[in-house]
Amino acid sequence: MAVALGIDLGTTNSCAAISTPTGVDFILGTHGERLHPSLVAFPDTGGVVVGTDARAYRIPEPEHVIVSAKRFIGQNIRAPMVQLALSGVRYRVVEGPNQQPIAVVRDRHLTMPEVSSHVLLHIKRCAERQLGTEISDAVITVPANFTDAQRTATKEAGRLAGLRVTRLINEPTAAALAYGFGKNRDQLIAVFDFGGGTFDISILKISGEIFEVIASDGDFFLGGDDLDRALAEVLAAECNSQLRFDPRQYPTSMAKLTMGAEAIKCHLSEHDLAEGEIDGIDLPDGQTGALPFSITREKFEELISGYVGRTLNVTRQVLAQAKLQPSQISDILCVGGSTRVPIVRRRIAELFGRQPNLNINPDEVVAQGAAIQAGSLSGTIIPGSGMGVRDAVATAALSPLAHAKTAVLPAEALRRPVLLDVNPQTLSILTAGGYAERLLDKNSPIPIERSRVFSTSRDQQTRVEIECCRGESRRYADNEPLGKLVLEPLPPRPRGDVSIEVTFRVDADGILNVTAKDAESGVQQQAQLQVLGAPDERADTIEST
Amino acid sequence: MTRRDEVLAWAKKVLANKLQSPERVLDLRVGATAEQAQAAFHKLAKLGHPDLHRNTLSTDELELVTSAYAIAAGAYQTFRSRPTGGATEEPLPTRVTPRPDSDPVRPSPLSATPAAGTPALQTSHVPITPSGPAPSGGATAQMAPRAIPYFRKAEIALRRGDLKGALLQLKLAIAADPQSPLLRTALAELESELRKGP
Numbered sequence: 001m002a003v004a005l006g007i008d009l010g011t012t013n014s015c016a017a018i019s020t021p022t023g024v025d026f027i028l029g030t031h032g033e034r035l036h037p038s039l040v041a042f043p044d045t046g047g048v049v050v051g052t053d054a055r056a057y058r059i060p061e062p063e064h065v066i067v068s069a070k071r072f073i074g075q076n077i078r079a080p081m082v083q084l085a086l087s088g089v090r091y092r093v094v095e096g097p098n099q100q101p102i103a104v105v106r107d108r109h110l111t112m113p114e115v116s117s118h119v120l121l122h123i124k125r126c127a128e129r130q131l132g133t134e135i136s137d138a139v140i141t142v143p144a145n146f147t148d149a150q151r152t153a154t155k156e157a158g159r160l161a162g163l164r165v166t167r168l169i170n171e172p173t174a175a176a177l178a179y180g181f182g183k184n185r186d187q188l189i190a191v192f193d194f195g196g197g198t199f200d201i202s203i204l205k206i207s208g209e210i211f212e213v214i215a216s217d218g219d220f221f222l223g224g225d226d227l228d229r230a231l232a233e234v235l236a237a238e239c240n241s242q243l244r245f246d247p248r249q250y251p252t253s254m255a256k257l258t259m260g261a262e263a264i265k266c267h268l269s270e271h272d273l274a275e276g277e278i279d280g281i282d283l284p285d286g287q288t289g290a291l292p293f294s295i296t297r298e299k300f301e302e303l304i305s306g307y308v309g310r311t312l313n314v315t316r317q318v319l320a321q322a323k324l325q326p327s328q329i330s331d332i333l334c335v336g337g338s339t340r341v342p343i344v345r346r347r348i349a350e351l352f353g354r355q356p357n358l359n360i361n362p363d364e365v366v367a368q369g370a371a372i373q374a375g376s377l378s379g380t381i382i383p384g385s386g387m388g389v390r391d392a393v394a395t396a397a398l399s400p401l402a403h404a405k406t407a408v409l410p411a412e413a414l415r416r417p418v419l420l421d422v423n424p425q426t427l428s429i430l431t432a433g434g435y436a437e438r439l440l441d442k443n444s445p446i447p448i449e450r451s452r453v454f455s456t457s458r459d460q461q462t463r464v465e466i467e468c469c470r471g472e473s474r475r476y477a478d479n480e481p482l483g484k485l486v487l488e489p490l491p492p493r494p495r496g497d498v499s500i501e502v503t504f505r506v507d508a509d510g511i512l513n514v515t516a517k518d519a520e521s522g523v524q525q526q527a528q529l530q531v532l533g534a535p536d537e538r539a540d541t542i543e544s545t
Numbered sequence: 546m547t548r549r550d551e552v553l554a555w556a557k558k559v560l561a562n563k564l565q566s567p568e569r570v571l572d573l574r575v576g577a578t579a580e581q582a583q584a585a586f587h588k589l590a591k592l593g594h595p596d597l598h599r600n601t602l603s604t605d606e607l608e609l610v611t612s613a614y615a616i617a618a619g620a621y622q623t624f625r626s627r628p629t630g631g632a633t634e635e636p637l638p639t640r641v642t643p644r645p646d647s648d649p650v651r652p653s654p655l656s657a658t659p660a661a662g663t664p665a666l667q668t669s670h671v672p673i674t675p676s677g678p679a680p681s682g683g684a685t686a687q688m689a690p691r692a693i694p695y696f697r698k699a700e701i702a703l704r705r706g707d708l709k710g711a712l713l714q715l716k717l718a719i720a721a722d723p724q725s726p727l728l729r730t731a732l733a734e735l736e737s738e739l740r741k742g743p
Contacts, residue, residue, distance in 0.1 A: 167596075207587065209591075210587055210590060210591065212587070320723045321723065323723075323724070376596070377596060377599060378600075379600045416596070416597055418590050418591060418594045418596065418597065419596070420590055420594075438726075440622070441622060441626055444618070444619075444622040444625075445586075445618045445621065445622065446618065447595065447611060447614060447615040447618060448615050448618040448619050448622060449612065449615035449616050449618070449619050450619035450622065450623070451619075472729070473733050474729070474730040474733035474734060475733060475734075475737050478733070478737070505615055506615075507611075508595065508596070
């Protein structure tokens with residue numbers, strides 16, 4: 001039987017698992033690790049190094065190590081937030097065809113799907129070695145607020161790595177699936193997903209095997225990277241005053257400080273004070289220097305409180321959209337490494353009036369959910385096979401169900417999960433007067449199809465352009481354009497006399513298809529919109545290295 | 546009837562009713578509550594969600610079921626997004642803005658004029674513009690009763706030309722009823738008006 005991987009393709013780390021008849025098994029890296037850093041290095045010594053081994057090159061050759069590709073995949077390089085994020089990376093990125101960002105390392109030009117495909121290929125190889133079988137199918141997770149272009153680009157990355165992507169699922173939904181699958185729960189939960197590069201909050205209703213997303217929102221440019229950067233800036237200022245050297249102009253020194261900041265952040269999650277020295281900082285005179293530091297948790301929390309506040313504001317908005325009070329949520333799942341920061345958990349507890357669930361592993365739960373979905377789609381999980389007997393989220397070891405391996409759940413709990421995910425943003429078309437006319441509302445269930453009838457706005461009009469956008473504003477210009485579809489020829493008639501049926505269909509991966517049809521002549525035009533920033537349909541699978 | 550026959554029969558029925566009311570598509574009685582609609586949608590998800598059938602149906606059959614499911618989801622969304630939260634009501638008279646199209650590179654935008662006899666088309670162009678007529682009585686039918694006093698105050702402020710005051714009242718109205726599309730569109734229009742400056 002085909003083995004399908006579930007892959008959490010993260011900004012900082014990726015994690016993968018497969019579902020087995022008794023639970024979920026993780027794919028281990030070459031050193032036995034469950035987390036695979038999403039790093040792709042092209043070292044001086046040649047070749048491509050991915051994952052844990054690529055870490056070693058971050059300091060000596062930061063310009064040759066591609067990090068955080070997920071922040072740029074499927075993005076338009078000209079978008080202001082992308083430009084801001086680019087200022088934080090140490091490798092070169094240029095504008096490629098269709099305004100997509102291209103990483104330039106040595107003489108190689110890589111699209112972002114190509115970069116991510118290296119990470120996926122690495123995971124695929126680890127899995128094949130571990131399982132001794134070829135892997136062809138995968139379910140990959142994406143942030144709930146990923147756009148159409150980002151989803152398409154992620155699928156493209158899978159294809160380049162030689163994987164058939166059977167489904168893209170949203171990370172919070174995957175987490176909920178790992179939490180609730182096979183347990184026959186009936187409750188409302190919140191998934192607070194604060195990862196390396198993105199923030200998502202989703203409210204789900206679990207009723208038995210049905211996982212329904214009630215509302216979901218997020219901030220695409222907010223993550224652990226921002227916390228590291230805020231701290232690195234403080235260290236840089238410190239460096240300037242203590243060593244009389246401003247490292248901000250030197251990529252290697254700044255890379256060192258950023259990594260130091262990351263380590264300090266993690267230390268402060270467990271301790272009240274981080275003290276020590278960052279050594280090996282390259283000084284302009286060819287010497288190396290050491291920067292002593294002493295940072296209290298209080299100081300760090302003050303530094304990042306603005307970022308944490310942003311996550312809570314989005315959370316309040318989502319609760320309002322779902323028409324729910326915080327007290328109605330019976331459990332809060334923390335997903336993503338940034339939820340380990342104590343102030344984040346504290347603020348969540350304040351908002352909801354209860355402690356977040358501590359029994360799940362924030363780094364692994366998404367991959368577990370992806371594995372369950374992959375198994376379900378490929379038919380590996382079949383009713384009565386025993387899946388669900390072992391607690392899918394028991395790896396945190398604290399779960400009371402961790403030892404309940406012999407427990408047998410009622411057959412009712414072993415049904416296949418049904419994921420009712422949602423479309424994260426309103427999709428509209430441009431109508432006369434510059435208005436955005438809504439076809440699919442934010443938070444509508446997917447897959448979904450909706451049609452509306454429009455007519456021409458001028459006499460003798462023989463051609464219409466259907467311009468599509470996403471966003472919540474009634475004014476077209478305030479939303480993000482997605483692309484357009486042209487329908488012609490139309491019969492020349494007085495305005496308002498031609499009926500054009502426009503259909504939006506969002507598939508289960510969250511990818512939009514638009515169809516326009518002239519009811520009378522039957523002229524029809526269909527397109528998956530070509531979106532700015534999306535990759536070209538070109539490359540074959542990446543070469544083996 | 547096997548499960549396969551059952552889901553295919555259901556899919557064909559949905560596709561045949563594609564242009565009918567959400568109630569017809571979802572197999573609901575007219576006047577059903579939001580809870581009943583949700584229960585109906587869950588029931589059909591358990592039956593017709595395409596993920597449950599991908600290993601048992603042929604490609605063509607699966608496409609049929611996927612289309613039916615997507616249409617049912619659309620009907621559910623239409624039901625949910627009705628201003629009254631589901632119950633049917635008379636469609637509101639719409640005021641289509643016949644502004645001249647000034648953009649030469651875009652000679653042919655669509656207009657949202659509903660074609661005669663097309664069902665379920667509710668263009669809700671906002672009747673709230675500073676220069677325009679006062680909102681019709683129908684507007685308040687599209688929001689929660691709690692929001693109406695704020696909306697009225699916003700109208701009064703608008704008539705006085707106090708855009709900022711109107712903005713505040715509208716925001717209060719939205720706080721009272723975050724779901725009303727009419728209030729949100731009114732807010733968007735007002736904000737764009739404010740951006741244009743005095």
